[in-house]
Amino acid sequence: DAGITQSPRHKVTETGTPVTLRCHQTENHRYMYWYRQDPGHGLRLIHYSYGVKDTDKGEVSDGYSVSRSKTEDFLLTLESATSSQTSVYFCAISPGQGGTEAFFGQGTRLTVV
Amino acid sequence: QKEVEQDPGPLSVPEGAIVSLNCTYSNSAFQYFMWYRQYSRKGPELLMYTYSSGNKEDGRFTAQVDKSSKYISLFIRDSQPSDSATYLCAFYSGYSTLTFGKGTMLLVSP
Numbered sequence: 001d002a003g004i005t006q007s008p009r010h011k012v013t014e015t016g017t018p019v020t021l022r023c024h025q026t027e028n029h030r031y032m033y034w035y036r037q038d039p040g041h042g043l044r045l046i047h048y049s050y051g052v053k054d055t056d057k058g059e060v061s062d063g064y065s066v067s068r069s070k071t072e073d074f075l076l077t078l079e080s081a082t083s084s085q086t087s088v089y090f091c092a093i094s095p096g097q098g099g100t101e102a103f104f105g106q107g108t109r110l111t112v113v
Numbered sequence: 114q115k116e117v118e119q120d121p122g123p124l125s126v127p128e129g130a131i132v133s134l135n136c137t138y139s140n141s142a143f144q145y146f147m148w149y150r151q152y153s154r155k156g157p158e159l160l161m162y163t164y165s166s167g168n169k170e171d172g173r174f175t176a177q178v179d180k181s182s183k184y185i186s187l188f189i190r191d192s193q194p195s196d197s198a199t200y201l202c203a204f205y206s207g208y209s210t211l212t213f214g215k216g217t218m219l220l221v222s223p
Binding site: 033040041042043045048058090092097101102103104105106107 | 154155156157158159162201208210211213214215216
C-alpha cells in the first residue's frame, strides 16, 4: 500500500465547530487531493495541492480550506461544520498531474450533528 | 448531458461468470482512462490504467476503450467472491484533475 495515512478515521462533531482532517504521506508525491464521497454523488474533488503552499479549488470547495506547509502533510479544514458536510473524506496522492495514478487513503468518516 | 454515466447497479453474478462494467462519457478531451476498485469502507485502489483506444489485459481483468463511441469497459473473467466491490471509472484530459463515475456495485455469489 502507498504510504498515506488519514487522521482521524472517525469523528463526530457539532454544527458550527471547526474541524481539521489530516493527510500524511511518505511517498514524497507532489500532488495531494481531498475528495468527499456521498451516496448518489460519487467522489467529488474539494481541493488539491500541486506543491508546498500551492493549492487550488475543486468542484465542491465552499466551506472548506486547505493548507500544505510540508510536502508530506495536507490539511483540510471545515471552518464551521454543517450537517451537509457529513460525509466520507478521502485524501489521495499522485506523482503526476491530474492523479492518473492516484493512491487513496482509507478515508475519514465525519458526522456533523 | 452528464460528463460521465455509470450504472450504479448492483450487478449480481454467480462465481465464475464473466462480468462487464461500463461507462460512457461526453468529454472528447479525455485521454486517460482508469478503473478503480473500492471495497466497502475502504479507499479506492487503482486497478487498470489505459491511454488511447484499444484493449489492455492484466490477469483476469481487461480494460477496453472505444474513443469513437466514448465508451469504456472493464471485463472480469472467472469472477470470484473477492471481486465483490464497487468499481469506479475515472477519466483525465491531460490537464485539470480526474473525473470519476459514481461507481457500479458488483456482487459475486459463491
